[in-house]
Amino acid sequence: MLTTLAIANYRSLRELILPLGQINVVTGANGSGKSSLYRALRLLAESAQGRMVASLAQEGGFASTLWAGPETISRGMLRGEVPIQGTVRKDVIALKLGFAADDFGYAIDLGLPEPDSTSMFGSDPHIKRECIWAGPVLREAALLADRDRSLCKVRAGREWQVLSRHVPNYDSLFSHCADPLRAPEVLALRERMRAWRFYDHLRSDAQAPARQAQIGTYTPVLAHDGADLAAALQTIRELGRGDELDAAIDDAFAGSRVDIVVEHGRFSLQMWQSGLLRPLSAAELSDGTLRYLLLAAALLSPRPPELLVLNEPETSLHPDLLPALARLISAAAQHSQVIVVSHAARLVTALSRVREAQILQLEKEFGATQLRDQTPLERPAWQWPSR
Structure with missing residues (x-):
């Protein structure tokens, strides 16, 4: 770590x-240096x-x-x-x-x-x-x-x-x-x-590859743009984390489930939602719903990395989904060190309640980014190599 x-x-x-630490939440006002x-x-x-x-x-x-x-x-x-x-x-x-x-x-x-x-x-x-x-x-x-x-x-x-x-x-x-x-x-x-592993370009727009059927192979690691979402979700099921996936989906969308359909080797997903008589295809899902499924596939990877970094994962998500996302991140931290860069107050608050999490609040003074309330004596020991 x-x-x-x-x-x-x-x-x-x-x-x-x-x-x-194990979970690190980097937050701060716009322009405070989070993206840098x-x-x-x-x-x-x-x-x-x-x-x-x-x-x-x-x-x-x-x-x-x-x-x-x-x-x-x-x-x-x-x-x-x-x-x-x-x-x-x-x-x-x-x-x-x-x-x-x-x-x-x-x-x-x-x-x-x-x-x-x-x-x-x-x-x-x-x-x-x-x-x-x-x-x-x-x-x-x-x-x-x-x-x-x-x-x-x-x-x-x-x-x-x-x-x-x-x-x-x-x-x-x-x-x-x-x-x-x-x-x-x-x-x-x-x-x-x-x-x-870094995720900051998971696409959920109308032309997102995840909305289209894709040739499927075992996919323990979700692609950076989420194109192989259906294959990644099926890999999670077949490699033993299907119960966690079902629980994460039900946590965010009560009474819902996701099925993977294969036609001529092409994988696509369907989502059953409470009260509907037919499943919704990936093309019909809202941006927020699809993005949550993409994040679930990334965080429940059967091949977890040592370090997983998420940049503004709250994008397109309704605020009511952020507590469920925080629980997914907490579960992922059992296998990986996680860094989350976010300005969503509700997500930051939910993660602050996790015992392993620390909040890193950035701010600027005279144009320079610094960690709020960190004095020089509180900095971790560090020595740069000399030239």
């Missing part, structure tokens, strides 16, 4: 160090896929994702005696992301490339430093893998073994140093991060 999430100089997250925190988590996962630099490009490029405020905020700025303004920069430009768990920690530091008139990719960020360490806090003695620009080395007993001297500055060490014999920790952490 992740115990700490650390982000520095990413959008409004000037430096945010969060404690994490979610994107930062996705960027961390992209590093294990080798797509971090490409993902930054999709967000508008490295420069547009950096903290836009001043490097330091003086006491005069805090008291309102002088306007917020920039000063002479002292530190290097760096976007830093990291996390710690009980067994492993990981951090990555991206910066500006060296001027190069021979390349047209002068705006791409370069990975300056990457570290994997044992335990929850970075210490020199705990380092297991260390990438310093193009040099990647791993711990071999009390010595260091160089794995590569030519790691491309745009590639993570996960792409070049995950050797099962010489660097098993790198490989293990890469596979764990690749198994993290």
Whole structure:
């Protein structure tokens, strides 16, 4: 389980160090930094896929994702005696992301490339430093893998073994140093991060793939857009969680049930509702009903991930469905660590009653996102690797 999430100089997250538990509910006003925190988590996962630099490009490029405020905020700025303004920069430009768990920690530091008139990719960020360490806090003695620009080395007993001297500055060490014999920790952490699951584009609009019949195969993991919903629900039934699925549907829609129909290998769903003489097809379901079924398929997965992240799952749901969704999330937390990003007060309130849940209330001060009521002494222990 992740115990700490650390982000520095990413959008409004000037430096945010969060404690994490079994269920984490990230909430706050519009513009408080919830979406930035979610994107930062996705960027961390992209590093294990080798797509971090490409993902930054999709967000508008490295420069547009950096903290836009001043490097330091003086006491005069805090008291309102002088306007917020920039000063002479002292530190290097760096976007830093990291996390710690009980067994492993990981951090990555991206910066500006060296001027190069021979390349047209002068705006791409370069990975300056990457570290994997044992335990929850970075210490020199705990380092297991260390990438310093193009040099990647791993711990071999009390010595260091160089794995590569030519790691491309745009590639993570996960792409070049995950050797099962010489660097098993790198490989293990890469596979764990690749198994993290994110849901923020579950479609329930009129043209949503989930409303159409689809070729069905065993589907223990729902697709990111929910296209294979019918096959995922049938997989949940056949792999032993059918009773939980039926209970979740009845909890949200009393007296209702879902059946899966197969015609010529194509799976589709039908929903029986109390008082109706025929079932409703997926095309007839409301956006909120379909979205709840999509979330149930994601949360009741027969192959639960170590980390499951939901971004605004309340979208399209009637407020009366949010307590049932909270119970689904609580059940999923028995098998996965869960992070929920939400601004729905009723969902946040329902989850706050769950013993394992902690509410992370974000707010902004002088443009920088911070955790409400967190003092510097209350931050989790964290150390960034130096360049």
